[in-house]
Amino acid sequence: MRADARENIRLILRAARTVFADRGYEVSIEEVARRSGVGMGTIYRHFPNKSALVEHVAVDVMAEASAEIERASAEEPDTWAVFTRVMRHMAQLRSSQMFPISRRRPTEPGPELKAARGALLADFDALVARAQDEGLLREDVTVFDLVLMLNSIPPRIPDDGADEPSADLAARHLGVLLDGLRAPHTETLPAPAADRRDIDRFFRTRFGL
Amino acid sequence: MRADARENIRLILRAARTVFADRGYEVSIEEVARRSGVGMGTIYRHFPNKSALVEHVAVDVMAEASAEIERASAEEPDTWAVFTRVMRHMAQLRSSQMFPISRRRPTEPGPELKAARGALLADFDALVARAQDEGLLREDVTVFDLVLMLNSIPPRIPDDGADEPSADLAARHLGVLLDGLRAPHTETLPAPAADRRDIDRFFRTRFGL
Amino acid sequence: MRADARENIRLILRAARTVFADRGYEVSIEEVARRSGVGMGTIYRHFPNKSALVEHVAVDVMAEASAEIERASAEEPDTWAVFTRVMRHMAQLRSSQMFPISRRRPTEPGPELKAARGALLADFDALVARAQDEGLLREDVTVFDLVLMLNSIPPRIPDDGADEPSADLAARHLGVLLDGLRAPHTETLPAPAADRRDIDRFFRTRFGL
Amino acid sequence: MRADARENIRLILRAARTVFADRGYEVSIEEVARRSGVGMGTIYRHFPNKSALVEHVAVDVMAEASAEIERASAEEPDTWAVFTRVMRHMAQLRSSQMFPISRRRPTEPGPELKAARGALLADFDALVARAQDEGLLREDVTVFDLVLMLNSIPPRIPDDGADEPSADLAARHLGVLLDGLRAPHTETLPAPAADRRDIDRFFRTRFGL
DNA sequence: CATGAATGAGTATTCATTCAT
DNA sequence: AATGAATGAATACTCATTCAT
Structure with a gap:
């Protein structure tokens, strides 16, 4: 796994944790992506679904x-x-x-x-x-x-x-x-x-x- | 107010209370209607919106x-x-x-x-x-x-x-x-x-x- | 035909003419009924559809x-x-x-x-x-x-x-x-x-x- | 902006112009989408509402x-x-x-x-x-x-x-x-x-x- | 690999029409 | 005969997921 991929996963998980905490599980993936600073597609590369x-x-x-x-x-x-x-x-x-x-x-x-x-x-x-x-x-x-x-x-x-x-x-x-x-x-x-x-x-x- | 209308309001409120309790506020109006035994339109007649x-x-x-x-x-x-x-x-x-x-x-x-x-x-x-x-x-x-x-x-x-x-x-x-x-x-x-x-x-x- | 029925038709047609003129053919039948002073059902008694x-x-x-x-x-x-x-x-x-x-x-x-x-x-x-x-x-x-x-x-x-x-x-x-x-x-x-x-x-x- | 997105906007606007001209502003977005050859969601990506x-x-x-x-x-x-x-x-x-x-x-x-x-x-x-x-x-x-x-x-x-x-x-x-x-x-x-x-x-x- | 554009199923709401009162 | 309540198909819009760039 490339270093940037690993870093992205970290960013996604950190953002997801915060945003789920703040706004609940119902936030859109797009919102998680925005807060992670990555694209939606990157989230789906690493996680098959929400x-x-x-x-x-x-x-x-x-x-x-x-x-x-x-x-x-x-x-x-x-x-x-x-x-x-x-x-x-x-x-x-x-x-x-x-x-x-x-x-x-x-x-x-x-x-x-x-x-x-x-x-x-x-x-x-x-x-x-x-x-x-x-x-x-x-x-x-x-x-x-x-x-x-x-x-x-x-x-x-x-x-x-x-x-x-x-x-x-x-x-x-x-x-x-x-x-x-x-x-x-x-x-x-x-x-x-x-x-x-x-x-x-x-x-x-x-x-x- | 007609008797059947009053009865329907009762049915709707009863079903809504239960279904909101069971499945949360996010259930669809259609589901509330199904459980009330009335049509969706009936709910909207009595309540302007969800x-x-x-x-x-x-x-x-x-x-x-x-x-x-x-x-x-x-x-x-x-x-x-x-x-x-x-x-x-x-x-x-x-x-x-x-x-x-x-x-x-x-x-x-x-x-x-x-x-x-x-x-x-x-x-x-x-x-x-x-x-x-x-x-x-x-x-x-x-x-x-x-x-x-x-x-x-x-x-x-x-x-x-x-x-x-x-x-x-x-x-x-x-x-x-x-x-x-x-x-x-x-x-x-x-x-x-x-x-x-x-x-x-x-x-x-x-x-x- | 009863006199009141004939009168209702007159009321409906008069109201319909005005309201269609003012707000277009797209107004709801309910609006026509409201302006006619009759119920929706009465309109449908006299006219099979809109x-x-x-x-x-x-x-x-x-x-x-x-x-x-x-x-x-x-x-x-x-x-x-x-x-x-x-x-x-x-x-x-x-x-x-x-x-x-x-x-x-x-x-x-x-x-x-x-x-x-x-x-x-x-x-x-x-x-x-x-x-x-x-x-x-x-x-x-x-x-x-x-x-x-x-x-x-x-x-x-x-x-x-x-x-x-x-x-x-x-x-x-x-x-x-x-x-x-x-x-x-x-x-x-x-x-x-x-x-x-x-x-x-x-x-x-x-x-x- | 990606080339295909720009192209889609063009398709949407062209279809919208025609279909609005032909059938009026009341046509459904779905109809516009059908005539554009794109999905409804694509229209909503580019235009916040109708x-x-x-x-x-x-x-x-x-x-x-x-x-x-x-x-x-x-x-x-x-x-x-x-x-x-x-x-x-x-x-x-x-x-x-x-x-x-x-x-x-x-x-x-x-x-x-x-x-x-x-x-x-x-x-x-x-x-x-x-x-x-x-x-x-x-x-x-x-x-x-x-x-x-x-x-x-x-x-x-x-x-x-x-x-x-x-x-x-x-x-x-x-x-x-x-x-x-x-x-x-x-x-x-x-x-x-x-x-x-x-x-x-x-x-x-x-x-x- | 990363991106974000495209897709379309799902939901709230409206309204012509039917039908119980 | 009159009423207006009930129905459900139609429509704008959202968002998880896919896919072309």
Whole structure:
């Protein structure tokens, strides 16, 4: 692969991540191309279709999240500190990109996405189990709940000049969630209706991918 | 107004509410028509354009939420019981419809929507203040935080026959949130970056309306 | 036929004539109904479709034109005075309605229209021949030229309050035409490419009917 | 700009001019695309909307008319010859395209259109004034009358195979008009109801643009 | 390889016509 | 007989994807 091609892929992925975060998965490929500084055709050379681009961004974000779990586990002495740091990191990755929502007809995710997702879920689940074992995290939540919660944190809205009052909202939202997740708890959660064995189906119905 | 016309409006609003909840604001009018059992033209007879239909649904939902605040306040002896009941109700109204999200160019909301929204915010804010005064609800959240939180609760995904494992997720999510909202709390929230005086702008940037 | 039905037909035709004149043949039936003060269904009770309504208006106007030819011939001593009076009358009937222009797929005109058109053409042709025989009207124009000319006179544009500068334009246009039609003349006209035997086809391609 | 794109623009404009002339401004973009031999999307790549396409065609035609005024003024020795040549040229440009008629809600014309229209009116007005000063053209007509007259000349109707008897009609119509415009004259025209200072308004109410 | 022009299926909206009230 | 609500075909416009330059 030529150096400029590799560089273009980098540019595309960086722009896509930003623009998907700012304006959602529904932005046109032309917009992504404009922000990348490359032509539309270049995007299609490297990604067979729009879903593939979205998937690639998602895979990158998931890999970063996995890495952060590992890093935090190594660096933080306290399991709750690891957990909150990971949660904050994932929230900052702009969760709406991590598990991109599209109401369109869902597509079957590619193997890379499945792999990255599986790895992330496994890593995250291990952390969750550890925090629960230590009595820090309430017992009645699962990694699936957490993924949905992270995904629900409102994305930053890009300020178009004026005083955009949104920068803090995500952090405040996350703070409340963390307090709610800490053991012990008062509210009793209804039991999960089903166990979440069919991960793919869960994500496919929840998200576009 | 003829009886059948009134009935059709009811059918349209009911179908629109469901289909918007299930598949988002981006569904085509044709789909709404199909699910209503009426023709597309019938929808356009009663609603000048798609935005008007969305607004009408949103106004209905908000009015119901306002009514529920009043009803719960009258019926429940305990302020926290009022609060949780209202939160549960609003979550069940499928919050994603209450404040419909669209990433498209936002349109200026009509006066009915502004009125319903203003009324709901005022009613809800009074309840929030009461709960905070009584030391039940953490002091550092505002009605805007709550609106965003409600809106973030994952919508029910329609089960297409198979074992849809989502029915419980919303309730679980809300349970965690409620625990996080209860005073006292551990996490310190960052101060709001700005006060939310420009309600219209807040909603316009956050949601499509 | 009930008296109210007959009255409704009158109302419809009157409104249709005005609104077609003001806003063209493309106005919706709903608009015609609104201006008539009757329901859309009533129009369709009396006229099988929109073309039929247009035809009926056209037939009425043509009949009036025929009547005016007869009346003017009886009242005016001078043939040129007859001719100009008829031309002015037909221009005032708002020629664009007399032969309504529609660029849509032309429909086969009904027998009434053909009859009224044939009668008018015959009457008008007789007048033209008389004026030409007396050396008043240039020899090289035919009744078909005149019909097209009348039809080309710009309709009055309804003034929406402001100072509409159009009231006089039609009269000025007609004045120039009449001077151009008077014998003798300077310009030599190209010979007609074909004789106009297929009257129906001529009108069908020229106009919508 | 790529060569094929430039070629496509040329094809589109040529087809649009013809099809607008033949069937009016109301033809669908799909029809224009079919006749151009390009896809609909290609038209929208080059023209943001239908009005822009219509305007572009109109601007082209007006520019050609302006050029013809200049050319004729340079080449013809006699002012009346210049005038008739220009009139014939403008009639052949198919006046219905020069000032496109649409009964739909008029749109504000773009700056290019206003400029081209203003330039053409100025050039034409100078010629009219010259012809009137030399006593060749009747004094009581204005450039606005002439524009409307040109616009009233019936467009060529495309012959769909059969013997279309219309090729000569426009020339005959114009001949009569020219005779009517030549000084001296017999008919007295009513004074203009208003002077035509608001050119934009005049065109906007008369035409669609 | 990169570019961006071309394509055409999909969507919101209008309106002639039908039909239940 | 009158009404106006219901229908759905037609049309402007968008955007994912293909392909000529």
